[in-house]
Amino acid sequence: MAFSADELRVLRRALAVALHPTPLSDEDVRECLRLAESVDEAVFEAGRLHAFLLADLTRYRAALPGSLTGYLELLQDALAAGYDPCPDDLAALRALRGTPVVAAVLERCRSLAEQSVRARLQRRTAPAPRARLLALPGGRAADERDPDAKPEPRPQPRPAPTRPEEPTPGERPVPKPSEVFPPRRRPAPPPEERAAG
Structure with a gap:
């Protein structure tokens, strides 16, 4: 620009x-x-x-191989503009590498593709910046900062509330599964008809 x-x-x-x-x-x-x-x-x-x-x-x-000249010109322009050759480009150039021009463009595309893959792998495997660790109150750090400080008592866990056997007035009792889903009864088999013989 x-x-x-x-x-x-x-x-x-x-x-x-x-x-x-x-x-x-x-x-x-x-x-x-x-x-x-x-x-x-x-x-x-x-x-x-x-x-x-x-x-x-x-x-x-x-349209290759008929469009080889135009393809090579366009590919070289694209490479100059920062284009990363795709696998289709490499495959097309490998199939047509009989001329020195194609061989040179293929070599350039190979090296650019390798650089692109290496850069992507490096971005993936680069370690993430380490976050600063902040000291939380309590633990050994608190003891080292203030040796006279008394540790705070830990809150005792509250017992889980138990459900009373008898429902309180105004509260609907929870139905049992057998009341909600009554057992299915099998239908009686049809009576067998006897043939007179």
Whole structure:
């Protein structure tokens, strides 16, 4: 992304105000807002261009080997823009590595893919920053801080409330499972009809 001389002047002014806050004139505020809109628009267009480039690369890769020249040009442009080659790119290049150009692009893609995998693994296995441990009141630390302090008595656990046998007036008794779900009775077998013989 390139800035014009006027945009650089506005950017310098905005950075100076961020470092040393001072009141801005209305014109300076308008210029900063215009610059922010321009940057947002450029970022949006860069994202659209990146998506278009990847879609084009996928189309050319699907049309291989007939589209080899265009595919190699698009792939090299994408790599220069920071594209990480995917397994489909590596497989396509392996299948077509008869020419020196394809072999060179394949080697470059292999090294970029390895770097990308190593970076992802390093991010996953990097130890998380250790949290500071705070001393909680009590324990050995409290004894070391104040040797004359008496330990606070621990609260005794309360016994679980027991349900009385007789329900209190106004309270409905809890039904027994056999009252809620009465046992099923089997139907009587139909009487056998005897054939006269």
